[in-house]
Amino acid sequence: MSSTFKLYFDFMSPPSRGLLIILKMSKIPFEGVLIQLHKGQHLTEEYKNNISRFGKVPVLEEIETNFTLTESVAILRYLQREKGLLDDLYPANSQKQARVDEFLEWEHNNLRASCAMYFYFKSVMPRITASAPDPIFMNFYKNQMEESFDALEKLWIQDKPFITGNKLSAADIFAISDYYQARLTGYDGCKNRPKLTKWMKMVQKELGPYLDEVNQTVNKIIQKNPVTN
Numbered sequence: 486m487s488s489t490f491k492l493y494f495d496f497m498s499p500p501s502r503g504l505l506i507i508l509k510m511s512k513i514p515f516e517g518v519l520i521q522l523h524k525g526q527h528l529t530e531e532y533k534n535n536i537s538r539f540g541k542v543p544v545l546e547e548i549e550t551n552f553t554l555t556e557s558v559a560i561l562r563y564l565q566r567e568k569g570l571l572d573d574l575y576p577a578n579s580q581k582q583a584r585v586d587e588f589l590e591w592e593h594n595n596l597r598a599s600c601a602m603y604f605y606f607k608s609v610m611p612r613i614t615a616s617a618p619d620p621i622f623m624n625f626y627k628n629q630m631e632e633s634f635d636a637l638e639k640l641w642i643q644d645k646p647f648i649t650g651n652k653l654s655a656a657d658i659f660a661i662s663d664y665y666q667a668r669l670t671g672y673d674g675c676k677n678r679p680k681l682t683k684w685m686k687m688v689q690k691e692l693g694p695y696l697d698e699v700n701q702t703v704n705k706i707i708q709k710n711p712v713t714n
């Protein structure tokens with residue numbers, strides 16, 4: 486069956502990994518287009534003019550209609566409307582859906598932002614500038630990241646198996662993608678957070694081979710980076 490969609494992605498991008506898992510689990514046919522951020526493939530004029538005016542991944546392209554869409558949460562909602570996602574990943578029920586939305590709004594400004602910025606200042610920036618990480622920025626984002634992991638455990642997960650209740654949803658998939666982004670730096674968000682550890686094991690079990698598949702690059706880096714917190 487030919488693909489209706491293309492997904493422009495990088496394996497080092499948490500929202501890209503989240504959408505790859507969601508598309509694969511939902512059995513929506515798509516063609517993945519790898520855009521290697523470290524090679525600057527997202528910064529070419531061709532990419533900015535034709536795919537993402539922001540020069541970012543992920544981007545969804547619907548081939549037949551020549552429609553391109555940025556922003557992972559908008560992409561998630563579009564896929565649900567157009568194709569329907571697996572089971573409860575983005576529930577049709579209004580209140581259940583609102584619970585997933587509630588988390589995704591929080592996640593973007595808190596867990597995602599802090600893990601991504603900490604990864605950038607700890608691991609990416611030093612390679613670009615060939616100098617040691619800036620301790621002021623690193624500590625600032627590390628504190629934000631720790632507060633976000635605390636909130637994820639105490640205010641979101643609490644004693645539930647998954648973030649929004651008893652069922653796995655897109656909330657868990659985007660959150661675990663952030664966890665791995667922080668883990669790339671040697672920071673393990675589960676350490677000394679027993680409820681988060683329990684949740685992590687549940688999500689890993691539910692996602693099974695889909696998680697391993699999208700995390701191949703990430704896992705190779707993690708293996709070389711022992712936990713330091």
Ligand SMILES: N[C@@H](CCC(=O)N[C@@H](CS)C(=O)NCC(=O)O)C(=O)O
Binds near residue numbers: 522557
């Ligand atoms: N809010 C956007 C974030 C997109 C984003 O920041 N993507 C990053 C990778 S995770 C990127 O492409 N960065 C390249 C750059 O900023 O140069 C989403 O959720 O899709």
